[in-house]
Amino acid sequence: MERINNIIIRLFNNPLSVLRFALPWLVAKVIYDQLNIIYYNSYDHVPAFSKTWFLHLMPDSWLSFGPESKFLFILLVVCAVGAALGIAGRLCLLILAFLEFLVGGTFESLGIFDHNSSLSSQVLLILALVPGTMRISVDYFVYKHFINKKLVKKPNGPPPKWGLNLILIVLVLTYFTAGVSKIRHGGIKWLDGATLGFYLENYVADYASGEQQLLIANDAINSGEHWKDNIGFEAHTYGNYQYRTGFKKLANWVAERPAWVIAISVITILFEFTWFIVFINSKYRNIYLIAAFITHTMIGVLMGLYFLHYRIICLCLLDWNLMLKTFGGKYGKRLAARVQSL
Amino acid sequence: MKQKLNAGIYKWIVYLLVLAPNIFASIVGVESFPFTSAPMFGHYVGEETGLYLLKFEALSGGEYIDLEPYYDRPESYFIRHFFSKVYGGTGNISAFNGRLSENPEKFQARMNTFFDDFTNYALHHHELQIQKINLKAIKVDKERKPLAEPLLIGYYDIQTNEYKSLYGADK
Numbered sequence: 001m002e003r004i005n006n007i008i009i010r011l012f013n014n015p016l017s018v019l020r021f022a023l024p025w026l027v028a029k030v031i032y033d034q035l036n037i038i039y040y041n042s043y044d045h046v047p048a049f050s051k052t053w054f055l056h057l058m059p060d061s062w063l064s065f066g067p068e069s070k071f072l073f074i075l076l077v078v079c080a081v082g083a084a085l086g087i088a089g090r091l092c093l094l095i096l097a098f099l100e101f102l103v104g105g106t107f108e109s110l111g112i113f114d115h116n117s118s119l120s121s122q123v124l125l126i127l128a129l130v131p132g133t134m135r136i137s138v139d140y141f142v143y144k145h146f147i148n149k150k151l152v153k154k155p156n157g158p159p160p161k162w163g164l165n166l167i168l169i170v171l172v173l174t175y176f177t178a179g180v181s182k183i184r185h186g187g188i189k190w191l192d193g194a195t196l197g198f199y200l201e202n203y204v205a206d207y208a209s210g211e212q213q214l215l216i217a218n219d220a221i222n223s224g225e226h227w228k229d230n231i232g233f234e235a236h237t238y239g240n241y242q243y244r245t246g247f248k249k250l251a252n253w254v255a256e257r258p259a260w261v262i263a264i265s266v267i268t269i270l271f272e273f274t275w276f277i278v279f280i281n282s283k284y285r286n287i288y289l290i291a292a293f294i295t296h297t298m299i300g301v302l303m304g305l306y307f308l309h310y311r312i313i314c315l316c317l318l319d320w321n322l323m324l325k326t327f328g329g330k331y332g333k334r335l336a337a338r339v340q341s342l
Numbered sequence: 343m344k345q346k347l348n349a350g351i352y353k354w355i356v357y358l359l360v361l362a363p364n365i366f367a368s369i370v371g372v373e374s375f376p377f378t379s380a381p382m383f384g385h386y387v388g389e390e391t392g393l394y395l396l397k398f399e400a401l402s403g404g405e406y407i408d409l410e411p412y413y414d415r416p417e418s419y420f421i422r423h424f425f426s427k428v429y430g431g432t433g434n435i436s437a438f439n440g441r442l443s444e445n446p447e448k449f450q451a452r453m454n455t456f457f458d459d460f461t462n463y464a465l466h467h468h469e470l471q472i473q474k475i476n477l478k479a480i481k482v483d484k485e486r487k488p489l490a491e492p493l494l495i496g497y498y499d500i501q502t503n504e505y506k507s508l509y510g511a512d513k
Contacts, residue, residue, distance in 0.1 A: 050428070053374040176368075180368065190384070198484060215394045216393065226509075229509050231495065
């Protein structure tokens with residue numbers, strides 16, 4: 001029992017190591033999928049005008065992913081295993097982040113910005129750079145037992161908090177900027193629920209190729225100065241990718257109730273704009289992270305956009321010590337007291 | 343002491359490295375992977391909002407053909423790439439790319455390059471000889487039912503290697 005308690009304490013005090021174990025597999029899988037899509041969609045080069053900021057720093061020869069890029073798949077597997085287990089962990093994390101900046105950027109040039117992996121790839125970069133990431137790893141074990149035996153006096157004690165805080169800041173910024181974008185592009189009328197109602201029912205797969213991708217043109221733009229056309233295109237739409245009949249029925253049910261979509265729209269904006277309060281204390285932090293987890297799960301159910309990376313990151317950023325105290329009964333409180341005393 | 347100072351400097355360098363591009367993308371309202379202003383679902387879509395399908399129509403062998411079968415990738419990829427990276431929204435800043443400015447010369451150069459690339463691609467992968475490509479927009483409702491006749495908004499002439507916008511042509 002004591003052994004299990006020690007493991008729990010160790011895990012709770014090292015969320016960055018847990019995150020380091022969980023994320024690399026997911027990011028490597030995304031890179032693998034993106035490489036396949038790039039290759040099988042005859043995407044032979046990235047035009048200069050569609051390069052991302054990061055791709056502008058790369059030589060053109062690195063932006064072609066033909067059959068010869070098989071070595072990338074091997075590199076992906078090696079780096080995913082290395083990063084997750086912590087074997088040359090920081091180097092593997094750096095390489096994985098770099099690869100996703102490169103491949104995800106090329107994928108964006110193809111037309112699709114993967115918002116799921118845009119956060120997780122940055123989190124990998126952060127994990128490669130901040131202290132505390134490697135506390136539960138093969139690297140740490142080897143260093144402690146064979147190279148420097150006096151390395152750590154209190155192996156279960158918490159690492160510096162700034163790494164975890166940085167990840168939290170990036171997460172907060174992401175949600176906040178999503179709220180800002182809705183008001184910036186949609187205005188206050190975004191709260192009337194019409195936009196949400198539209199997307200809940202925009203099942204692109206129900207339409208033939210050639211009729212799936214819509215562009216949005218708003219009349220307000222037509223009154224301003226523009227010179228490309230007489231229409232005033234503003235944006236492309238996104239789609240609902242849910243294919244399960246039961247979930248589609250649920251989405252339709254929600255979309256057909258104006259009071260519901262208005263309420264969800266207002267709650268969404270309030271939620272996204274108030275993320276900064278997670279820095280007040282761990283209680284707010286946990287409430288928001290759990291709410292984000294539930295929100296992404298619901299978006300997954302209603303729209304087929306599950307945002308697994310976000311949900312994993314939210315779970316790892318929870319203050320699990322507080323969770324223990326709140327929901328763990330007497331055992332949890334005792335354990336939490338031990339964690340705090342370290 | 344020196345070690346602590348170095349650790350402090352390192353910490354702020356990492357913060358700056360990670361946060362600066364994110365904050366910049368957020369403030370300016372652009373996205374460039376992995377940095378984003380998160381524009382998903384942000385543009386308003388209501389009853390009065392204009393919704394359009396884009397069509398590329400090629401003059402080949404004396405007749406006009408729909409180029410959709412020649413995209414060789416899902417339509418959403420093709421149209422999103424074209425709109426986000428090539429055409430761009432109205433206004434100087436578009437939420438779907440990382441460009442910080444826009445003007446007719448840059449627009450013209452991108453359109454010419456895009457159509458030049460596409461006609462070469464169609465020739466080499468499909469042996470499709472294209473003389474001209476019309477860019478059309480069809481106003482539709484949410485169920486994609488056309489609400490008006492297709493509107494020709496510009497064309498690319500392979501002889502001149504130039505895209506010609508028809509904006510203002512009817513005035």
